[in-house]
Amino acid sequence: MKVKELKALSTEDLLAKEKNLKKELFDLRYQNQVGRVEKPAQFKNIRKHIARILTILNERKNNDNKN
Numbered sequence: 001m002k003v004k005e006l007k008a009l010s011t012e013d014l015l016a017k018e019k020n021l022k023k024e025l026f027d028l029r030y031q032n033q034v035g036r037v038e039k040p041a042q043f044k045n046i047r048k049h050i051a052r053i054l055t056i057l058n059e060r061k062n063n064d065n066k067n
Contacts, residue, residue, distance in 0.1 A: 001049065006056055018053045021046050 006014065025046045031037045 001052075003052060003056070006052055011057065011060060014053050014057055018050060018057075021050050021053070025050070 006017075009017070025043070028037060028042055028046070032040075032043075
């Protein structure tokens, strides 16, 4: 997802999306231990998406504290 699309989502949606991505990352790590990961680049992509979501959530939190 692009940053614009993420910023358009509500905080609750972002938290839900973060939770789903963390579960997906957990599942990928499990598959990696078993040796069945088809696309190893997914690790990097999922971590980047999680970081983007956390950044947007922190920006919103900081903006709320300033006001």
